[in-house]
Amino acid sequence: MKHRLRRWARGVAAASLLPLSVQPAAANEQPLPTFGGPGGGLISEQQELEIGQQVLRSLRRSAPQIRDPLTTDYVYTLMHRLLPSVPLRDRDLTVILIDSPNLNAFAVPGNVVGINGGLFLSSTSEQQFASVMAHELAHLSQRHFARRLEQQESAAPMALAGMIAGIVLSAVTKSDIGVAAIAGTQALSIQNMLQYSRAHEQEADRIGMQIMADAGLDPRGMPAMFEQMMEQNRLQGNYVPEYLSTHPLTQSRVADTWARVEQYPDNEIPDSLEYHLVRARMQAHYTVPPATAVGKFLELRQRPEGEHNPAIRYGLAVAYLADQQPEPAAKELKGLLSEHPGRITFQVTLAQALLKTGQPQEANALMQQALKRNPDNYPITDMLAQTELASGDANAAAAALKTLTRQFPEREQLWLRLAEAEGQARNIVGVHRARAEYEILMGDLQAARRQLLEAQDKVAPGSPVHQTVTERLHAVSNALSRQR
Template identity: 40%
Template sequence: MYIRSIMFFLNRLILTALLTAPAHSANIELPALGDTASAIISQQQEYELGQAWLRAYRSRISEYNDPQLYDYLEELLYQLAAHSELKDHRLSLVTINNPSMNAFAVPGGVIGVHTGLFRYAKTEHQIASVLAHELAHLSQRHFARRVEQQRKNATTTMAAMLASLVIAATVGGDAGMAAMTASQAHSMESAMRYSRQNEQEADRLGIQTIYAAGMDPKGVPGMFEQMLRATRYTGSKPPEFLLTHPLTENRVADAKNRVSQFPLKHYPDNIEYHLMRARALIAIEKNAAASLNRFNSELEGDSLNKDASRYGLVLAHMGLGNFDDARKNLSQLISSSPDRLTYLLAEIEIDRREGKYISAIEKAQNLLRHNSKSYALRMMLAEVYLKANQFTESEKVLEELAQRYPDRPYVWFQLAEVSGLAGDIAGVHKARAQYFILNGVFDKAREQLGYARKLLVHDYQETAIIDQQLRDLADLQEKMKNF
């Protein structure tokens, strides 16, 4: 009965705070997390808990599906993780198009990044400082340690802790607090905030991680300065990141002191960061004309990186349908860096938008010979095939991606659409099932697998695979009930 009351509280709390959730999220199935006596969990349980949280989160937000930005952030994240104290390197990256300065880590290796973080981080070293900090929280298992502290104080439950993470990551601290009663808000605010000791520990380890990864540790105090500047601009309301990671004078002073102990060294800036920053800024603005003005102003005045500003012009012109202007600016970039994949992908994108599908496909296939592992390039090729009405070819590319990246809902969503156009109805249902599983909508996933099984009833191998998937789905649901 006590477990049921906790689950009622958790579901009521989330539903109250997230009133704008998509319709399909009503069928989300969250884990029963038990009482405070079960607060100490193993790393495997923590991973499974994180995956359960991720399914709930995905059902309530729209991920920002830019394969190029995703590729960049994932590569940076794994570069940092390789030099961190993290023992379990199973990481799940989530990108959200939100203008707020925010990033978050959830136990079990889930890392979330808002596009708004790119507005404030002026260099790759600064954005790396935020990711390294979050990795440090994960490596030191600060979430589990907070749960144990709360257990001792008997002030909150593990379920409430998870609810606070959903709220903080989805709607921001203030909105989440406004949706609760005063007593709930006090408990959640306490649960959401890391202790000063946790923060200093994460700062220290984050600095070490950045330095070990060959990046500039001064990115840490540099990012702190950007956060403080953002706080001044927004008045009394701090950036979302600082709601759960309070920034004190002692933290800033301690970080500067630690960084000063490293030998002076020149750390080159990475242009790819600035190119991805341009993509993020355009996504945030959602107005190609405004973006065009922004990047024109940067080229005429101050710019963090002139090539990135010109790349922003290329993207803005594409958004406005000014393909000649886009090609003109892009040609300048390609002439100086003819092998940069980001520029070559832009060239393919212009071809696709102009309907020059044969040219786009040839360019993409040629690039694959030297960039076979590029997720962004393969997604681009699948999109070109789709626009060229070569549905079977697009389906093949997406099926390969689904095998390589089975935990990416966007791949399964695209595969379901293309499979339908290719006449592969069973494939539609199988892809939809995987998409629903990753979004925690298990009843719809079971329904889709049932449809696929009926269509493939005479295919013994396929029905055996589907039967196993149904058993795995039942096991997953049972595991979530018995956390």
């Protein structure tokens, strides 16, 4: 059975995968690699990476994502704080944020971690939020997914593609619906694969708490988060949050984590302000209609502690923006900036408000100044591109977006926005090249090839751009040949 599963893994991977780390033609290009490599156990690390890439493409095509740069930047910053303490050989990790208010997080082979926006709603502290991330990183470091596959060796064979589909569907729906959508006898096997064993959960708890302690965070956030989950589960009655369906949680496990955490010093570690700002942003995002969010934050703002709580005031500003009230949002944000000069989150959100009040030049000047103080900052550069487009300078917008695609070539929405900016700048070759990179990330190599052929046809033969496009086209064509 091991040999058969290896053949399935290689067959599925070779049929449809392109690596996320492939750089765009505008950067220092590396050829698209041929898959394969050394085995290792029932499922090798190389095969895990290939699975991860297919999961990412499926999520890009199927799952609603949080594309907000401020939220994304916070999560990646926290992840990079944790990563040095994670016992992973390969720390090239991808986080995907699912736009859902439900509590869920997951880790899949290939160093992919998924987090629902609802985790911000369910956690009341940064320590609790970080504990879930640390727990998922621990699962990755111990290769629990591959170990579960080893344990399932005596069960009915399970095609790797079906397993991936189950993971993807469980990430975007309730897990029972995700499993039921997969025909045949694979469903039970996939359900078993998605549900970690008690031993694996305890191991991830232990390693996750150590990761937190080594990263300068409070491991007590983990049992506190577990208690929060159990309380929410009790309040929700028969509905079991998806996270608890795949990460079984019992009172004894909570007690075990409280006992384990006693080995760590009882140091009170304060949350960062940024966590509470992003949490308020997510609270406003998931409260509908927006007028309800305005009312809730106004009520909090009017309490004695609300006047001096920047997260509450910021949440009110974000709610105003969602409710199409940019003027009071800008007023609130200017007040926050006077008390917190240079705070990137306030600056970027104020630029958003200025755009909505018809002041693109003022928004652009604000972002230009902010970028000088914070070179290459993702949220600032992203908002700068928006202000450049609103100001009528599509070339400058495209330049800003090119900077971002070099920094984050795996973020497909940046390539779409670059294509739009290049179109407004009348750079048709740039449009085709950006669209090609988007199609590669989405897994449509035929569409990518068509875009590159269009680009090749529109540049002078022998020019540097023609050579770059031709090399990229050759790499995509080779990948297509391997699919056949």
